[in-house]
Amino acid sequence: MDRKFIPLLATAGVLIALFAAASLMYDGFASLRVVANLFSDNAVLGIAAVGMTAVILSGGIDLSVGSVVAFTTVLIATLVGKNHIHPLLAAVLATLIGALFGWAQGGLIQRYELPAFLVTLGGMFFARGLSFVVNMQSVGIAHPFYTAVQSASIPLGGKASLSAVAIILLLVFAIAFFVAHFTEFGRNIYALGGNPESARLMGLPVSRTRPAVYAVSGACAALAGVVATLYTGSGNPATGTGLELDAIAAVVIGGTLLTGGVGFIAGTLLGVLIFGTIQSALIFDGRLNSWWLRIAVGTLLLVFILLQRSLTRGKARHS
Amino acid sequence: MATPDSPGNSRPSLLGSALIWPLLSLAALLLFNLVWQPSFYRLVVQDGHLYGTFVDILNQGSKAMLLSLGMTLVIATGGVDLSVGSVMAIAGALAAVLVVSAGLPFAAALVLCLIAGALLGAWNGVLVTFLRVQPIIATLILMVVGRGIAMLITGGQIVTFETPAFVYFGNGHFLGLPFTVTLVVIVFALTALLTRRTAIGLFIEAAGDNETASRFCGAPVRLVKVLVYSFSGACAALAGLIATSNIKAADSSRVGELMELDAIFAVVVGGTALTGGRFTLLGSIIGALLIQTLTTTMYNLGMPPAIAPVPKAIVIVLACLLQSPAFRKQMTGLFSRRATA
Numbered sequence: 001m002d003r004k005f006i007p008l009l010a011t012a013g014v015l016i017a018l019f020a021a022a023s024l025m026y027d028g029f030a031s032l033r034v035v036a037n038l039f040s041d042n043a044v045l046g047i048a049a050v051g052m053t054a055v056i057l058s059g060g061i062d063l064s065v066g067s068v069v070a071f072t073t074v075l076i077a078t079l080v081g082k083n084h085i086h087p088l089l090a091a092v093l094a095t096l097i098g099a100l101f102g103w104a105q106g107g108l109i110q111r112y113e114l115p116a117f118l119v120t121l122g123g124m125f126f127a128r129g130l131s132f133v134v135n136m137q138s139v140g141i142a143h144p145f146y147t148a149v150q151s152a153s154i155p156l157g158g159k160a161s162l163s164a165v166a167i168i169l170l171l172v173f174a175i176a177f178f179v180a181h182f183t184e185f186g187r188n189i190y191a192l193g194g195n196p197e198s199a200r201l202m203g204l205p206v207s208r209t210r211p212a213v214y215a216v217s218g219a220c221a222a223l224a225g226v227v228a229t230l231y232t233g234s235g236n237p238a239t240g241t242g243l244e245l246d247a248i249a250a251v252v253i254g255g256t257l258l259t260g261g262v263g264f265i266a267g268t269l270l271g272v273l274i275f276g277t278i279q280s281a282l283i284f285d286g287r288l289n290s291w292w293l294r295i296a297v298g299t300l301l302l303v304f305i306l307l308q309r310s311l312t313r314g315k316a317r318h319s
Numbered sequence: 320m321a322t323p324d325s326p327g328n329s330r331p332s333l334l335g336s337a338l339i340w341p342l343l344s345l346a347a348l349l350l351f352n353l354v355w356q357p358s359f360y361r362l363v364v365q366d367g368h369l370y371g372t373f374v375d376i377l378n379q380g381s382k383a384m385l386l387s388l389g390m391t392l393v394i395a396t397g398g399v400d401l402s403v404g405s406v407m408a409i410a411g412a413l414a415a416v417l418v419v420s421a422g423l424p425f426a427a428a429l430v431l432c433l434i435a436g437a438l439l440g441a442w443n444g445v446l447v448t449f450l451r452v453q454p455i456i457a458t459l460i461l462m463v464v465g466r467g468i469a470m471l472i473t474g475g476q477i478v479t480f481e482t483p484a485f486v487y488f489g490n491g492h493f494l495g496l497p498f499t500v501t502l503v504v505i506v507f508a509l510t511a512l513l514t515r516r517t518a519i520g521l522f523i524e525a526a527g528d529n530e531t532a533s534r535f536c537g538a539p540v541r542l543v544k545v546l547v548y549s550f551s552g553a554c555a556a557l558a559g560l561i562a563t564s565n566i567k568a569a570d571s572s573r574v575g576e577l578m579e580l581d582a583i584f585a586v587v588v589g590g591t592a593l594t595g596g597r598f599t600l601l602g603s604i605i606g607a608l609l610i611q612t613l614t615t616t617m618y619n620l621g622m623p624p625a626i627a628p629v630p631k632a633i634v635i636v637l638a639c640l641l642q643s644p645a646f647r648k649q650m651t652g653l654f655s656r657r658a659t660a
Contacts, residue, residue, distance in 0.1 A: 061455065108636065112643040115593055117399070117455050121580060122636040129629030136623065237625070245463050248456075258456055291470035298464030305452055305460075 004262060006311060007255030007304070011270045014253075014300070018274060022281040029284055032160035039166035042276040044069065044224045044231065045246055046169045046269065049254075050176045051102075051220025052247040053268045057180075058213045059193040059260030060116035064105065064123030065221040066243035068098050070236065071131040072225025077139040077235025080146075087145045095222045101127065102218020106211035120214075124244070131237035138236035141229055149230055165227045172223065176265045189213055193260025249301045250275050257308055274300065340641060341588050341605045344634070348612050356619055368492045372615060380611030381499035382407075382558040386582035387589070387603040388510050389440075389551030394586050396544050397527040397595030398447055398454035400551045403582055405465025406439050407559030407575030412469040414560055415478040415569035418485055425484035432556045439465070440552020444545030462579070469571035479568040489564025499561055503604075506554065511600055523547060527595025584610050584631065588638040610634075 023030035039046075048065045055062045072094045079090040105123050109116050153161040180186040188209045191199040200206045224243075229235055254271030256263025278296050282288050352359040362371035386403050393400045410432040417428040439461060446457035480486075491498040514520035522543045525533040534540045555575075562574045589606030591598040610631065617627050640646045 108640075112640055112646045114639050114643055118583070118587065118593060118639055119636060121583065122632040122639075125580065125628035125632035125635070129626050129632065132623065132625035133629070136625065242463075245459060248459065249463065252456070258453055289470070289475055291467035291475070294467035295464050295471075298460050298467070301463070302460050305456065306450065309450060309452070 003311065007308060008264055008267045008270070010304075010307060011253060011255050011267055011274070015270050015274050015277065018277045018281070022277060022284065026281065026284040029281070032156055032158055034280060036156060036160045036162055036166065038273055038276040038280065039169055040163040040231070041279070042272050043165040043169040044228045044240075045243065045250065045275065046272040047172050047224040047227055048221050048243055049247040049250045049268050049272055050172055050265065051217030051224075052244070053176070053251050053254070053256055053263060053265055054180075054189055054213050054220075055116075055217045056248070056251050056256050056258060057193045057260055057263050058189045058210060059196065060109065060210070060213065061120065061248070062102070062105075062123075062214060062217045062221075063117060063120040063244045064101075064127055065217065065224070065247055066240035067124045067127035067131065068101060068218060068221035069225040069228055069240035069243055070238065071127045071134070072098060072222045073229050073232075073235035073239055074131045074135045074139070074237045075235070076226060076229050077141050078134055080141055080143055081139060087141075087143055091223075091226045094226060095219050098222025098225070099215045099219035102221070103211050103215035105218070106214025109214070110207055110210040128237075135235065135237055138234050138238070140234045146230065146233065150233065165231050168223075168227055168230075172220070173265060173269050180265045185209070185212070190261055193262075195261070246275060246297065249297050252308075253300055253304050255304075255308075258305070338590060338599065338602050338605065340638070341590060341602060341609050344588070345605060345609045345612060348609070348616060352616055352619075356616075359616075359619065364495075367495060369495050372619070374497065376608065376611045376615050377500050377503075378497040379615070380607050381497070381503050382561050382578065383581045383585055383607040383611060384503045384604050385506060385554045385558040385561070386551075386578060387585035387607045388506060388600060389547075389554030390582040390586045391589070391591050391598050391600055391603040392510075392514070392523055392547045393454075393551045394583075394591055394593060395523050395527045395595055395598035396547050397530070398544070398548070399458065399583065399593075400440075400443065400548065400555075401455060401458040401579050402439070402443060402461035402465055403551065403555040403558070404575035404578040405462050405469065406436055406552050406555035407562055407578060408466055408469035408571045409439065409472065410436050410556035410559035411563030411569045411574045412472040412478070412571050414485065415480055415563060416472055418482045419478055419480050425482055425488070428485075429488075429560065432560060433553050436552040436554075436556025436559075437549040438552070440549040440555075441545055443552070444548030447548065448541040448544045466571060469569075469574075473569055473571050475571075477568050477570050481567070485560075485564055486567055487564075489561040502557070502561070506557065507600065507604060510550075514600070519543070519546075524597055527597075529596075581607070581610055584635050587635060587642075590642075592642065593639075 048069060052062060052065060075094050075097070076087070076090045079085045079093070080087050101123065105119050108114055108119050149164050152164045154167065155161045180189070188199070188204050191202070191204050192206055192209050196206055228239060250271035251263070251268050252258060252271070253274055254264065254267030254269070256267060275297060279293055282290065282293055359372045362369060362373065390400055390403065413435055414428045414432050417423045417431060418425055443458050443461055446452045447454050487498060489499060493501045514523065522538050525536070525538050526540045526543050530540055558578070559575055563569050585606035586603045587593060587606070588609055589599060589602030589604070591602060613630060613634065614627055617630065618624065
């Protein structure tokens, strides 16, 4: 079997082990409802992580996603609440702004050869400040369209049902899977992350691909913001702090190499589900506080990075 | 001076170009304040202590200045340390618990916290050098986990204290100025001495410039890197104790929040190259003062603290652009007259 699937299998193994352990420890954990909730509770993180996967695959990093999520939520709340724009139009507008913001960051990184983490760090400051410019406080969103979408769901039998945000999450993953593995753009991303110089010499449009990758990440972050407004029913300029770190963790745990060029969209979904399972288990337990989530995620991150190290070292020896 | 000559760049012009931008920006900001809010320049002596906006900037900026010293050396080796904010929280939590629950004298707690900070930094260093994890990610792990550890130390509570020595650490006055200023001067002097009067500075720059070549030359690259991350951790611990002392409480979730960004900002704006290989400690101090002056000016103008990141972001990206060779080439192409001057 191909070595490149080993991290993916390891991730799947960890997810199954975690879920099984939690099911043994807590009554009622092993139910379809808990599984369905994993998807809706982590839709924001998952969608942001899709964009992050693209950026990390291309050999970069995007630290601005949490702030872009926050900016989108307040922007939508303001557009819908104050300017009486239809939520659907507001969502499209916000996603375009997110894409434009990401594209500008990618452009700076590509054109002026600036370090990605620094430019997106600036973007993180910028978008966070801007969200407070739009609105200083959290604002609720009341619109018939919102109520309709929030109550829409696909029943799965029993008390379980797949909510609208979970469906959006799965759709985004399906599209990302297709783009990554079956389109020219997807191949360009992998090539760029594998070796930018070779990609350029092969005639791939590196100078266009990199800004586009960051635009995808910006659009995903904005879409995650849209989903956040659906999930919480409000726009909050302080939301999404630390989301970029969780997203990076989910991507790495999902088996994507931080050096770029190697990784899977499906792995990221597994990474997000691992994150969600730990969180749900902590909630089920009730005795453990939320900071254990940070420690657990950090430890998993470390373990998976070390696993990647040993795998890549093994590969280097083979060739 | 233990500094390698980079080809095509003589030492004076290098220093000149590195320090001129932050100094000019600082001057512009001070000029703006002179025109728009003259009260900025008011200094009052009360009970033998100096008070005024300048003193506030020095006092408030002390944490960023301390962090930027450690960060400068880390960035000079081609790395970055994102964990300083979390290390601040851990040190603050540890000190508060040691002083309050264990009843230790503050001096002992201070030493233990410095050791803890250095050990946490060494952990980062080991990840970066021996396990070859990228610095952003290696320190990201501690950034994520660190705040959890700090919470664990305090049991999720905000630990308050009244220990005089601990309160003095961040709020006391020495020679008419806040004690934190003395602290920054001491750490700066020690760092400058160690890096510029011994071979350590040369090793740091060599490690950042070309790691492989340096190792073949016999420079102890790995040891130097671990030491540099340890130093950054110790600086962060010191800054964490100041922040904790400021509010007389260990608030693990808030202490040092976003401070890593301020520290990186100070170093980058100060003129240290992000690619590693050369650094200026004085530039970083000026950078830290610049960011604090910017923040204070905005607060004085009535801008809500939450919006302050916007101008910060613009300055940090501009500072990066000014360092970028591609951007400089484009600019010199636009203003070819300036290029020949």
